[in-house]
Amino acid sequence: MDVSLPADSHALTSAPEPAAGGWQHLTAPLPADWQRAGQAADDWDFAQDILDPDERSWLRRDGARVFITLQFPVKGNDADADSWEQRPLGIILQGNRITTVLARDLAPLSPFFAQMEHLSSSPESVEILAAILKILAQSYEDALHQLNAAIHDNEQQLDWTQSNGDFFTLLEISKSLTRFEVALVGNIATAFKISRLPEIRDDLPAAQQIDTALLELQVAHERARVYAGTGTSMMDAYAGMVQNNINHGLKVVTVLAMIFYVPSLLATLYGVNTTLPFQKTDWIFWIVLGLGVSISTGLALIFRRKGWI
Incomplete structure (x- = not known):
């Protein structure tokens, strides 16, 4: 859940010097958690950004540190609805040390973080970053697959019912796909900047993984664009079909009225x-x-x- 900021968030003192390398993860950190993790007080604003569910993807370098945010797709609050949202993941890259920050646990990342916690020694920071980008691309692929299946199921349902509820479901799917398009644009731009970092270019395997993830994100963006167009076209087509059915029904009623008008007129006369x-x-x-x-x-x-x- 979203975490409100404590009143003493500006009362942080200078943090101790962090360890030379390793990985650590913070979920909805408080100022005390931030300090114990070895993060500088001046960087608390970054943690505040991650607590904002509407935070966009971006990358910023501050000396030896690189601050990154990426948007992950998550199911909406209603588990039965075909709506999706985005939640930010924060990453602080400092040499061979990497810190990840979340406002709440994300399903696509939970298995990876659980695996990382059981490793005897943490991989290189750039390897962790490359793995996160791969998970990001795969999470969008999985979400798009589910949304595409929902579009087909909704299409079959509309063929039978043409109810308002089915139209609203299709509208929610289209809105989710539009949000995916916007989020993927930001993620692609951020992933491209990550691939240009000197820390990444010096590690050939990690650079290749990030380039692959970048390509997969671009493919996911194209799929999201196509699916969004398909959803919009379906809504327009079914709206036109409903209007055509209404017009046809009115025409039939009018014709029947004209057929029965003549004997009714003669009987009246x-x-x-x-x-x-x-x-x-x-x-x-x-x-x-x-x-x-x-x-x-x-x-x-x-x-x-x-x-x-």
């Missing part, structure tokens, strides 16, 4: 309380009935030939 021609004869009823049925049948055949009914 010969039902008024006044003197009418041939009202004393026995055959006038059959003449009026036959005339009404004939005209109505003729109109029905004409409208049927035109495909209106």
